[in-house]
Amino acid sequence: MADAARKVAESLIDEHARGVNFHPFAPARGIISIADAYEVQHEYVRLQMQRRGACPVGYKIGLTTKRMQQMCGIDNSIAGVVLSDRVHESGVSLLASSYGRIGLEFEIAARLARDLRPDRDVVAPLEVAEAVDAVAPAIEIVDDRLADYRTLDALSLIADNSWNAGIVLGPFVRSWPDLATIEGVVLADGMVIDQGFGRDVLGHPFHSVAWLAKHLAEMGSTLRAGDVVMTGNLVTTKFPSQSSAYHFSVTGLGEVEATIHV
8 A cells, every 4th residue: 555655645744734624534545444544644754754854753642541532432542653843842832823723632751761572462561661761741732633523533543643743741750659640630821621640541651652562563663762652641632722821730740831822
């Protein structure tokens, strides 16, 4: 499907450039399997790297909580690639007009100290913990391009790099509490708007990393030392409708902030 994947990827580049709303395209473009969708994603990411002079720095994992799966009507986790020119430090200000529709997801990021290559079907959380160098509170920036969630399909979403449009990282810490029990609280302009727990992400955020390691192995790739992994949204995606300052604090980890100008 190499030629077909490249053509679909080129059409995605064009749609993003022209501000076309997201629409399900997988069935019409011959994308009939998860493997097909990730092949298109690979080509789409490659084209973005060429055009922007960027390189991959890690991955995002999406749909890791029941709340997010219900929101999107998709019952399995998905992955995308994070590129270097879209990594922001805490306190960044972003223009909503730079995106089709900007969404914010509030997560725990993990940074790998060494490669994580699964040698069996199940990757134990302890293996992940031993491979992780540090963790941080983080915000994923997504661009759903005004998608209609009633018609959303997993294959089109995966092909579009799982909607990743960047990440905002708080300070990394090398000592952390049990990530299953930590609480994350989201504030907008000083008001609490949502909260969730580490256990909401597949039972433990490191379960997400284990899933990703297995997924990459199946795709012929590897989680490598230095990679940053966005483990999944503790709450549900927030779509700013007015200019606001967002603050995400995580028990025992710290906090991260981003301001969106609408």
